Amino acid sequence: MRFYLTPPDGTRPTVVVETCPLVNDAAIAELSADIYGLSCPNGILFDEHHCVILRDTFASMDASSVQVDAKLATEDVLNRITAEGSLDHRVERWLEVLSASWDDALSREPSIAAAFIPDIVSAASGSSVYAVGSVASRAS
Numbered sequence: 001m002r003f004y005l006t007p008p009d010g011t012r013p014t015v016v017v018e019t020c021p022l023v024n025d026a027a028i029a030e031l032s033a034d035i036y037g038l039s040c041p042n043g044i045l046f047d048e049h050h051c052v053i054l055r056d057t058f059a060s061m062d063a064s065s066v067q068v069d070a071k072l073a074t075e076d077v078l079n080r081i082t083a084e085g086s087l088d089h090r091v092e093r094w095l096e097v098l099s100a101s102w103d104d105a106l107s108r109e110p111s112i113a114a115a116f117i118p119d120i121v122s123a124a125s126g127s128s129v130y131a132v133g134s135v136a137s138r139a140s
Helices: 025-039 074-078 087-100 118-126
Strands: 001-004 015-018 041-044 052-056 067-074 128-133
Touching: 001 025, 015 087, 015 118, 025 041, 025 052, 025 067, 041 118, 052 074, 067 074, 074 087, 087 118, 087 128, 118 128
Parallel strands: 015 041
Antiparallel strands: 001 015, 001 128, 041 052, 052 067
């Protein structure tokens, strides 16, 4: 499932978040290309075990400027959310909380929270969360 976080009166997302069966090099490369193509500086990729934060470094004029900024455990990222169910549902709930109050969404563990501050937190603050479906090529 893909989610766009778009600020009020925004015309493009400031964070693109995707859940996938397996966070691997192919999934990272595809989301990197997608966020670059959307002129979006931030991406987050989740599977059941891993969370990868992507950021556009603006070091080049192509998708290679999007780099992995952090690799975290999904459970550590979502640990403040009490929602049960599928990964899609838990991530969507976490994004809703993050948009409303980052302090309620982020882990109390400084090394986890620091990965989201300041770029993701400022990009998500006050944003609307739009679920836009899944990307089929993430299955491998």
